[in-house]
Every structure is written in C-alpha cells, then in structure tokens.
Amino acid sequence: MxxxxxxxxxxxxxxxxxxxxxxxxxxxxxxxxxxxxxxxxxxxxxxxxxxxxxxxxxxxxxxxxxxxxxxxxxxxxxxxxxxxxxxxxxxxxxxxxxxxxxxxxxxxxxxxxxxxxxxxxxxxxxxxxxxxxxxxxxxxxxxxxxxxxxxGPEMLFYNKAVFDKAGVDGEKIKTWDDYYEAAKKVRATGAYMTNNSGSAMEYQPFTAQAWQAGARPWKVDGDKITIDMTNDAGMKKYIAFQQKLIDEDLINTQIANWSDEWNRSLNDGSIASLTIGAWMPVNLMNAAPDQKGNWRVTQLPQWNEGDQVSSEDGxxxxxxxxxxxxxxxxxxxxxxxxxxxxxxxxxxxxxxxxxxxxxxSKEFTDPNAESNKKTNEFFGGQNVNEILSEAAKRSVNEFQYLPYNAFAQTEFGDDISPAYNKKESLQEAFANYGKKLAEHGTQQGYDVTNEG
Structure with missing residues (x-):
C-alpha cells in the first residue's frame, strides 16, 4: 500500500x-x-x-x-x-x-x-x-x-445594567434583526454589544452560529468533501450579518475570546453580551465578579421569527x-x-x-437548591438552569465538522481575522479560508471540491 x-x-x-x-x-x-x-x-x-x-x-x-x-x-x-x-x-x-x-x-x-x-x-x-x-x-x-x-446549547448572555442604560430589553430580542437594533443602541452608550476578532478562539462560536443559520460550509461523504464557504445559503446569511456588525462598528473587533482584555471588558461592562455555550455561567462568574447581579441569560435569537432552533457550542x-x-x-x-x-x-x-x-431533575432547576443559589444570585435572581435546559431541548439543524477540525480552527484565525481588522471583506476572507481548507484536505488524501 x-x-x-x-x-x-x-x-x-x-x-x-x-x-x-x-x-x-x-x-x-x-x-x-x-x-x-x-x-x-x-x-x-x-x-x-x-x-x-x-x-x-x-x-x-x-x-x-x-x-x-x-x-x-x-x-x-x-x-x-x-x-x-x-x-x-x-x-x-x-x-x-x-x-x-x-x-x-x-x-x-x-x-x-x-x-x-x-x-x-x-x-x-x-x-x-x-x-x-x-x-x-x-x-x-x-x-x-x-x-x-x-x-453546550448556544445562548445569549447579556448585561442588563448596560442594556437598561441603552434602553434595550434583552427578553425582547427574539430575532437577529432585534439583536442588530439593540446593538446600535448599546453602541450609542459607548459599550459594544459583543466582541469578535476573527481569531481561532472565535471558531466555535462561528460554527455554532453558522449551524443555527442552516449553513453547510462543508459536506463530508466518505472520502469526498465539498467546501462552500460563500455560496451556501446559510453562510451568505451569516456573512452578511457579521459584515454589517463590522462595518457599523457595533462589535469590538480588537478583543479575542478568553483573553485578559476580554475578561476585563466583561467585568467593566464595555462588552454587553455574548452568544456562547450554556457552560458559560461559571466562567462568567469568575471573569466578571464586579457585575454580579447584572448579567442575564436568554434564548438565542432566531433567523425567522417564531422559530426555536438551537445549536451546540463546544x-x-x-x-x-x-x-x-x-x-x-x-x-x-x-x-x-x-x-x-x-x-x-x-x-x-x-x-x-x-x-x-x-x-x-427538580433539584437541577429548583431555584432554592443550594447548588443553584450562587449562580442565580449572579444572574439577578433568574432560574438559570431552567432557561438552559429549555435550550437543550430545542431542535438543531444537520451539521458536520471537518475530519481535520484542529486544522480548521487554527486556519480560521489566520484567514478570518484580517476581515475583522477591515483589511478585506468577510466574504473575501471566507473564500480564502475555503481555499486553504480544500488544499489541506487534498494534501491529506481527500477528494475535495471547493465550490466557493
């Protein structure tokens, strides 16, 4: 052989x-x-x-x-x-x-x-x-x-104190259009709705949000892989929305997830929300202790009003x-x-x-259970686990990870970050990313077709 x-x-x-x-x-x-x-x-x-x-x-x-x-x-x-x-x-x-x-x-x-x-x-x-x-x-x-x-069902975590200052009701953010309108109001206060630098640390949130949008950026069938980063309908939807946030300065593109600056910004309120997995509460409590009582969690915004579609992050x-x-x-x-x-x-x-x-279990969602009190207090008295459990029961679209997922995550940071630094469009960045993924797959022995 x-x-x-x-x-x-x-x-x-x-x-x-x-x-x-x-x-x-x-x-x-x-x-x-x-x-x-x-x-x-x-x-x-x-x-x-x-x-x-x-x-x-x-x-x-x-x-x-x-x-x-x-x-x-x-x-x-x-x-x-x-x-x-x-x-x-x-x-x-x-x-x-x-x-x-x-x-x-x-x-x-x-x-x-x-x-x-x-x-x-x-x-x-x-x-x-x-x-x-x-x-x-x-x-x-x-x-x-x-x-x-x-x-890790994907959730929307938000700082209610910042939202209140901006005149935004987090519980009324039902769609991504609602999210966009809220982001403009939050930015007017001097804070950012969220952060995204296009680094490798934002790869998992990317896959989760593209997944929820119905995107199929790559399809795997035996040893055949089809890459479609820019023509796929779900990817078009995702890219257009992110580009709008970048162009209008509605997200902080200089801060990467899990960095020291990220923690500081969560703690001082200059980052007002996150779309991230349901495992985030304990991390948020550690990263933003000064915001105890201000943070809240709610269901992920939907692309179509009335939908209840989730995805997994991590x-x-x-x-x-x-x-x-x-x-x-x-x-x-x-x-x-x-x-x-x-x-x-x-x-x-x-x-x-x-x-x-x-x-x-009743204990998991019981707000009076000792294990829940600290978390619920941090989240302003919300029954956090009840909200997270609801998300875990929502439907998900079909989605695949590439069989060389580790390479895909590293390459994501190399190819996508220039778009968040406004050196090129996000569509151009994803087209280049798709090309690199296809080249690597071919080198690994796959039969790869790159459709855009």
Whole structure:
C-alpha cells in the first residue's frame, strides 16, 4: 500500500464523522493495552479544570474506590491536551489512562485505534441516558469511544445594567434583526454589544452560529468533501450579518475570546453580551465578579421569527487510551464522572450536563437548591438552569465538522481575522479560508471540491 493510498483510506474513515447522522465506515479499534484490575490501579488522567473542581471530583472517586488512585495532570487547554496525546501516540508510550477531549476531536483518535471502544464495557447501552447531540458526536462505526461530560446549547448572555442604560430589553430580542437594533443602541452608550476578532478562539462560536443559520460550509461523504464557504445559503446569511456588525462598528473587533482584555471588558461592562455555550455561567462568574447581579441569560435569537432552533457550542468528553494497562479501572472512573456522583457534582459547580436525569431533575432547576443559589444570585435572581435546559431541548439543524477540525480552527484565525481588522471583506476572507481548507484536505488524501 502506498503512503498516498494509506492516507486516502484513513481520510475515508475519518470522513464518516458527523454531528448528526453518524454512519459506519468500517475499521476497528486495536486495544494495545490491557483491561487490568477494575478495583486496583494507579490511573493517570489528562485534562483541563475550568471549574476548579477536579480535586474534589477525584477525592470523591477515590473515597468510593479505595484501591484506585487518580493522578491528574492539568494540560491547560483542549488544544494542549490534543497535542500532548498526539505526541504520546507518535512516541508509542506516555499516553494517560483517561483523557479529556473536545467532542469533535474524539473520532480522529478513535479511527487510528488509539482510543478504546467503550462498548466493550457496556457503554453502548447508556445512549438513552444522554442528550442526543453530545452522545452522537462521540460515536465511530456506531460505537462510543468517549462519554460526554457536558453539552453546550448556544445562548445569549447579556448585561442588563448596560442594556437598561441603552434602553434595550434583552427578553425582547427574539430575532437577529432585534439583536442588530439593540446593538446600535448599546453602541450609542459607548459599550459594544459583543466582541469578535476573527481569531481561532472565535471558531466555535462561528460554527455554532453558522449551524443555527442552516449553513453547510462543508459536506463530508466518505472520502469526498465539498467546501462552500460563500455560496451556501446559510453562510451568505451569516456573512452578511457579521459584515454589517463590522462595518457599523457595533462589535469590538480588537478583543479575542478568553483573553485578559476580554475578561476585563466583561467585568467593566464595555462588552454587553455574548452568544456562547450554556457552560458559560461559571466562567462568567469568575471573569466578571464586579457585575454580579447584572448579567442575564436568554434564548438565542432566531433567523425567522417564531422559530426555536438551537445549536451546540463546544462540549467535552472522557476517553480511554489504547496504551492504558488499566482500562477496566479507567472505565470505572469515567462512569463516576459521567454517570455517577461526579456528573452531579460538576452540574452543581457550573458544568452544563449532558445527562438527561440531571437536566430533568427538580433539584437541577429548583431555584432554592443550594447548588443553584450562587449562580442565580449572579444572574439577578433568574432560574438559570431552567432557561438552559429549555435550550437543550430545542431542535438543531444537520451539521458536520471537518475530519481535520484542529486544522480548521487554527486556519480560521489566520484567514478570518484580517476581515475583522477591515483589511478585506468577510466574504473575501471566507473564500480564502475555503481555499486553504480544500488544499489541506487534498494534501491529506481527500477528494475535495471547493465550490466557493
């Protein structure tokens, strides 16, 4: 088999992955480690700890399982975790037993046999316990290769104090046209409706908002990929709207998500709203403590009045690496974190759950529950989880991620940021982005058509 042919076959396998409607393409997981003793092991766990709750979670697990220890190595970010795992795989050693990954990256490791098929532990029988969106993203060849930690329906978070000053009622923003009119009023006060610098950090909000607009910027069919960044109807809608916000100086194009300046602007009220995933409350509470009582959350604006269409922004999951010699104990840890008390604790500390039993529980939406009081106080007395749960139950359009999602995110920042700096139009930037995505896909062995 030539190297090109190998790449083409691997590309065909990778291209099976879609968020909605995952199809089987063959291939199998080769578990290179061993299951080991489910009650005795020293586990190594890689991931990030945005909620600062990992020590408490691990202590709880170890208390229930005295024969198992868990050493947590904080990798900092999802991107760092993915890179570290890729390096360990290339070296043939050094991978952890359990790894936290962003949902879209799970299958790229599954198809090469570097993650364990969790149906060997009965995980496939747990599907109905999770929301369909997060669960579906973790399947390869109709088998689960990770278990979801959370989910992230896209929401509109806004600073009511700033909106009040601008004469805007956040609860009356039902459509994107409403949002545009509100943005003009907010800008007149000196604040910005939101930020967007076109950086790699804005890639996930881009995919979420384009997804909600019905866009199909890329279509994957076996080893065939069609790129259409500027002619697709949903992309036209998204690009035109964003260009209007840029041209009229209604968004701060100099600040990237997750930067220090972003946190400062959320805390001083100069950024008045965010469209971002339902996992944001705990991050907002940490980033903008001076705005306690001012922030609110509501449903995402719609493109057509009366619609109730959502989309997913982010999401993370736990998987077992094939190098692990403690796979049985590792799965026990994953069960605790995604199906057991660990999942409940994460929900209590601000992680938006993917587990239906938590979302549907009275405690999760009870405003008098101790776990909700701090969040609800920050959000001015709103019943936050009730609003987030409503979003999680809304319909979603069909959408796919590219099988080289990591490249797509990095390239997004390189190609799209010039448009937010007004060096070129957003349409020109997306056309160039599509060209780069198509070139990379071809280099990886895919049969790529770029339609614009």
């Amino acid at each position: 030539t190297s090109h042919r190998f790449t083409r076959v691997l590309a065909s396998v990778l291209a099976c992955v879609t968020i909605v409607g995952i199809s089987a393409c063959g291939g199998s997981n080769a578990n290179k480690g061993s299951q080991g003793d489910e009650n005795k092991a020293d586990l190594v766990f890689w991931g990030w700890d945005s909620g600062n709750s990992m020590k408490r979670l691990i202590d709880g697990f170890e208390s229930e399982n005295p024969g198992i220890t868990v050493k947590f190595n904080a990798t900092g970010t999802a991107s760092n975790t993915q890179t570290a795992l890729s390096n360990a795989i290339a070296a043939g050693k050094g991978a952890p037993d359990v790894v936290m990954l962003e949902d879209p990256t799970v299958t790229q490791f599954a198809v090469t046999g570097d993650l364990v098929d969790l149906s060997s532990f009965g995980a496939d029988k747990e599907a109905d316990k999770f929301a369909a969106g997060p669960w579906g993203k973790l399947q390869y060849n109709s088998k689960p290769y990770a278990m979801p930690i959370d989910s 999401g993370s999951a736990l998987a077992i690496t094939s190098q692990s010699k403690n796979q049985a104990a590792a799965y026990k840890f994953i069960q605790y974190m995604t199906l057991g008390k660990g999942a409940e604790l994460m929900a209590q500390t601000g992680t938006f759950p993917s587990l239906k039993s938590i979302m549907d």
